[in-house]
Amino acid sequence: MSNENQKVIMLGNEAIARGAYEAGVKVSAAYPGTPSTEISENLVKYKEDIYAEWSPNEKVAAEVAIGASISGVRAMACMKHVGLNVASDPLYTVSYMGVNGGLVLVVADDPGLYSSQNEQDTRMVARAAQVPVLEPSDSMEAKEFMKEAFEISEQFDRPVILRTTTRLAHSQGIVSLCERKRVEDKTYVKDVKKTVMMPGNAKARHIVIEKKNLELAEAANTFSMNRVEMNDTKIGVITSGIPYQYVKEAIPNASVLKLGLVNPLPKKLIQEFAEKVETLYIVEELDPVIEEQVKSWGIHAVGKEIFTVQGEYSANMIRRAILGATLEMKEPAKAPGRPPILCPGCPHRSVYYVLNKLKMHAAGDIGCYTLGAVAPLSVVDTTICMGASISSLHGMEKAKGKEYVKNWVAVIGDSTFLHTGVNSLMNMMYNKATGTVMILDNSTTGMTGHQDHAATGKTLLGEPTYAIDIAALCRAMGVKNVVEVNAFNIAELEKVIREEAAKDEVSVIITKSPCVLLDKSKKPLYIAHTDRCKKCGMCMKPGCPAMTRNEDGTVHIDDTMCTGCGLCATLCKFDAIELVKAGER
Numbered sequence: 001m002s003n004e005n006q007k008v009i010m011l012g013n014e015a016i017a018r019g020a021y022e023a024g025v026k027v028s029a030a031y032p033g034t035p036s037t038e039i040s041e042n043l044v045k046y047k048e049d050i051y052a053e054w055s056p057n058e059k060v061a062a063e064v065a066i067g068a069s070i071s072g073v074r075a076m077a078c079m080k081h082v083g084l085n086v087a088s089d090p091l092y093t094v095s096y097m098g099v100n101g102g103l104v105l106v107v108a109d110d111p112g113l114y115s116s117q118n119e120q121d122t123r124m125v126a127r128a129a130q131v132p133v134l135e136p137s138d139s140m141e142a143k144e145f146m147k148e149a150f151e152i153s154e155q156f157d158r159p160v161i162l163r164t165t166t167r168l169a170h171s172q173g174i175v176s177l178c179e180r181k182r183v184e185d186k187t188y189v190k191d192v193k194k195t196v197m198m199p200g201n202a203k204a205r206h207i208v209i210e211k212k213n214l215e216l217a218e219a220a221n222t223f224s225m226n227r228v229e230m231n232d233t234k235i236g237v238i239t240s241g242i243p244y245q246y247v248k249e250a251i252p253n254a255s256v257l258k259l260g261l262v263n264p265l266p267k268k269l270i271q272e273f274a275e276k277v278e279t280l281y282i283v284e285e286l287d288p289v290i291e292e293q294v295k296s297w298g299i300h301a302v303g304k305e306i307f308t309v310q311g312e313y314s315a316n317m318i319r320r321a322i323l324g325a326t327l328e329m330k331e332p333a334k335a336p337g338r339p340p341i342l343c344p345g346c347p348h349r350s351v352y353y354v355l356n357k358l359k360m361h362a363a364g365d366i367g368c369y370t371l372g373a374v375a376p377l378s379v380v381d382t383t384i385c386m387g388a389s390i391s392s393l394h395g396m397e398k399a400k401g402k403e404y405v406k407n408w409v410a411v412i413g414d415s416t417f418l419h420t421g422v423n424s425l426m427n428m429m430y431n432k433a434t435g436t437v438m439i440l441d442n443s444t445t446g447m448t449g450h451q452d453h454a455a456t457g458k459t460l461l462g463e464p465t466y467a468i469d470i471a472a473l474c475r476a477m478g479v480k481n482v483v484e485v486n487a488f489n490i491a492e493l494e495k496v497i498r499e500e501a502a503k504d505e506v507s508v509i510i511t512k513s514p515c516v517l518l519d520k521s522k523k524p525l526y527i528a529h530t531d532r533c534k535k536c537g538m539c540m541k542p543g544c545p546a547m548t549r550n551e552d553g554t555v556h557i558d559d560t561m562c563t564g565c566g567l568c569a570t571l572c573k574f575d576a577i578e579l580v581k582a583g584e585r
């Protein structure tokens, strides 16, 4: 693919994929997670040169990349910030081991919580694991920093994190393309002192990596990615990543030290910069990672005294905090508040309709089905992290006894079950649980935009593959009661939930119906006959967004939203909802 010097507009995530290609990466593994997912989806473009896969979770993905690095090639793993928690076990230890082929983890943070369960700052985790972190400010840097990350990784024998945020991952910018670097595979030489982290070896490696980090911190003082932009010296700002863009817009005449490498910090460069400016500000979204270190060196700076640790920053917010004035520009128009809701035709809706009817509680998990917490369904009581539904239900049973959980189920999606739910179910079987687990199998990773997983029969590269049989997997763990039900067969679903929840043994109910957005074929359409409608409201109970009431209380179905799932028609006792068109819509 020779398009050297060509300039193109790229999404941050697209540019990271391009950077991986240009850096000579050979292996990439990932588990989807907003805002990191499109990196892997874009890597598919380079499948002639890069092997890329969806792994079942981030720990596995990181270990795949580590293995590839040990074998001598450049490798990467991609995940969202909470994914790094799942991958933190290998992360902390590969930090001691170092690399053979360059190793980069791309981790996407989500200040502002656009699609996450917390706002944790990856730089904090990286500091704890003593792993270098690069933070680009735009698409061009995202591409170039990927290449830098691999150079640093190999030169300093460190795994490296490239940290992005939602704003960067999902914004577009101009990128000039370069050729793919020809990187010779490194030879694998057996060296157990470096790759077998038992205590004696790890002790020695700890000393080595402390030294390497000091060397890197020293070198960082002259790295071109740590750049001083001297201007008016009244105000000096240390910043990095996306906040750099806001600072330049908010106070264009300020002097700026823009950090590309945010861990370890270039102490000398920071000291020199601090001496040259009257007031030093540190502008970083989320935690005071740079600020606390700079202050610990006795440098006076203003940071979280005036800036929040929550959410995204903006140029206006920075200008207001530093100058007490706002920019002569309009704040972006606020989108109308739209509460999150399951799509019309979503198979999760009928499951929650039945659970609501049975007055059951659900220990929930993470996925589209988390929306079962929202009225009018209001079934999901808890959402913690991926896989936690099954294990927290187990904890409730052990705390309160088996009768207590007969009114509860654990609810988990197919992708989440394969991510970390399997271990939790194993625990239920091992520790003599009796609870009921519902796997809402919609044949995809819906929440993050339809990625394949180990049970869909297709790889990231689009090749057909073995599809894990989820029911057989549960049976293999010893679950005797495994029942598969069509998610839209609400009579059957109700019967099965009643029966299984009453049992004194673990049951797994797998509701099967593909995500409504997967099926692009024309669907039949339902209409409501107002003359037959008795205004009883039964069809409205599942809270389908396609259903509204007319002024007289009869029901109307919006034909632009109806997907023809038929749930409303099943619930209508008066034949007021009728299938009008089949096949073509």
Ligand SMILES: Cc1ncc(C[n+]2csc(CCOP(=O)(O)OP(=O)(O)O)c2C)c(N)n1
Pocket: 031, 032, 033, 034, 058, 080, 082, 083, 086, 116, 117, 366, 367, 368, 369, 386, 412, 413, 414, 415, 416, 417, 440, 442, 444, 445, 446, 447, 448
């Ligand atoms: C550790 C971690 N990794 C990734 C994510 C992003 N994520 C949220 S839900 C989800 C999976 C959803 O798929 P599935 O369980 O099949 O449910 P669906 O959305 O299809 O109903 C993913 C990947 C996350 N929240 N946490």
